[in-house]
Amino acid sequence: MSTWRKAQQLAAEQGIDALLITPGADLRYLTGYVALPLERLTCLVLPAHGEPTLVVPALERHAAEASGVEMDIATWGETDDPFALVASLVGDATVVGLDDHMWASRVFALGEAIPTADQVLAGSLVQQLRIRKDAVEVEALRQAGLAIDRVHLRVHEWLRPGRTEREVGADIARAIIDEGHETVDFVIVGSGPNGASPHHELSDRVIEAGDPVVVDIGGTMPSGYCSDSTRNYLAGGTPDPLYLEAYAVLEEAQRVQLEHARPGVTAESIDAVGRRIIADAGFGDLFMHRTGHGIGQETHEEPYIVEGNDLVLEEGMAFSIEPGIYHDGRFGARIEDIVVCTADGLEVLNNTPRGLVSL
Known part of the structure; x- marks a missing residue:
């Protein structure tokens, strides 16, 4: 079973409707993609039920594909609102889990884009998987x-x-x-x-x-x-x-x-x-x-x-x-x-x- 499917199961068990994971070790662990933490938003949207989507800037699509990501990739252009794109993928989620190292500016932007969802930390959830090496x-x-x-x-x-x-x-x-x-x-x-x-x-x-x-x-x-x-x-x-x-x-x-x-x-x-x-x-x-x-x-x-x-x-x-x-x-x-x-x-x-x- 893929690491993201295991994380998805844990999210469902813990009452988290979707995980939102930005660049860092958790993203690499779940997708294999080593994304640079730049000003343009890259975010894995992993619902508790359904298929994940990796949101990336359009100019980084090829880098994401080259990394071997095995999930849908959604891109956004320079004048698009990437947080609105994430919100559309989250849907009617009422609880979203954020990675522990997400930039504060993105935490606030996601809060504004998904005002009906409570935000919780998801770092401990992913650590439950990462702590035991295969x-x-x-x-x-x-x-x-x-x-x-x-x-x-x-x-x-x-x-x-x-x-x-x-x-x-x-x-x-x-x-x-x-x-x-x-x-x-x-x-x-x-x-x-x-x-x-x-x-x-x-x-x-x-x-x-x-x-x-x-x-x-x-x-x-x-x-x-x-x-x-x-x-x-x-x-x-x-x-x-x-x-x-x-x-x-x-x-x-x-x-x-x-x-x-x-x-x-x-x-x-x-x-x-x-x-x-x-x-x-x-x-x-x-x-x-x-x-x-x-x-x-x-x-x-x-x-x-x-x-x-x-x-x-x-x-x-x-x-x-x-x-x-x-x-x-x-x-x-x-x-x-x-x-x-x-x-x-x-x-x-x-x-x-x-x-x-x-x-």
């Missing part, structure tokens, strides 16, 4: 993991004292493409004290001998599925003894989390088992973020591996396990792997060395 999706994530692993295995070519984070990052970005990704989504090269900022990207700081360096990288493959992996490097010299102590704790925490994660356990329990190890070693206040996030056609999606999320994991759920320790002004470290729940266990999709790599 065999084809798992293979796509597996290939993404292999591709980003190949980049990490080449970091020694570029990371050395005397170069800036930005210079190293530019080389890594080129390699992400060379190793099979379609786009570069992010490159973090956090050297020395910059590693203590989990979302540090690149700066003009010159890497020094003895610096620990956090390298967190990811991209999107031609399949539409994402990679994300973090490894830690030592740029020569002698590291801070406290860093080595913290890193050993971090390795143990992630090892235990990988052993614990499997179908039948809760998302929050994975966070808890690793956080307890880090806290018992005296670094609890330095682990400032959740343990992980789901991954698929977006780098961050459900399920989130965090305290308070009592979701029971199931086969096909894919997510990161990435505990970290961050000593402000001194150093940071994070070890990240993408994993997927199998029928009775866990497959780890990143398999480069997790220990500190001395260059």
Whole structure:
């Protein structure tokens, strides 16, 4: 069964008369069309009963057809009202579900065009489908993991004292493409004290001998599925003894989390088992973020591996396990792997060395 038919069934079950999905990961998931989020409206109209229609600007019809969309395509011209076109396709719907990332201007325009319909968020509905990857999706994530692993295995070519984070990052970005990704989504090269900022990207700081360096990288493959992996490097010299102590704790925490994660356990329990190890070693206040996030056609999606999320994991759920320790002004470290729940266990999709790599 196609993904859009599954979404259609869920909409009917939840009392939603039609789903309205604009460009983004949900649209790509449901149609296969990678539409650019431009000023001209593109919108999937998916009724709970009946056939879907993809509304696109006339000048983008060929792009939509070339993507292999298997549904009716309705076009609108430069002087047409695309929201009126959507309203005509929705008909007498009284509840319409909007994708979570729809632009506010379009939410208001659709509200004016379909004044008799209540608007509800449909993101959680689509996530019910996206959160469980099928065999084809798992293979796509597996290939993404292999591709980003190949980049990490080449970091020694570029990371050395005397170069800036930005210079190293530019080389890594080129390699992400060379190793099979379609786009570069992010490159973090956090050297020395910059590693203590989990979302540090690149700066003009010159890497020094003895610096620990956090390298967190990811991209999107031609399949539409994402990679994300973090490894830690030592740029020569002698590291801070406290860093080595913290890193050993971090390795143990992630090892235990990988052993614990499997179908039948809760998302929050994975966070808890690793956080307890880090806290018992005296670094609890330095682990400032959740343990992980789901991954698929977006780098961050459900399920989130965090305290308070009592979701029971199931086969096909894919997510990161990435505990970290961050000593402000001194150093940071994070070890990240993408994993997927199998029928009775866990497959780890990143398999480069997790220990500190001395260059």
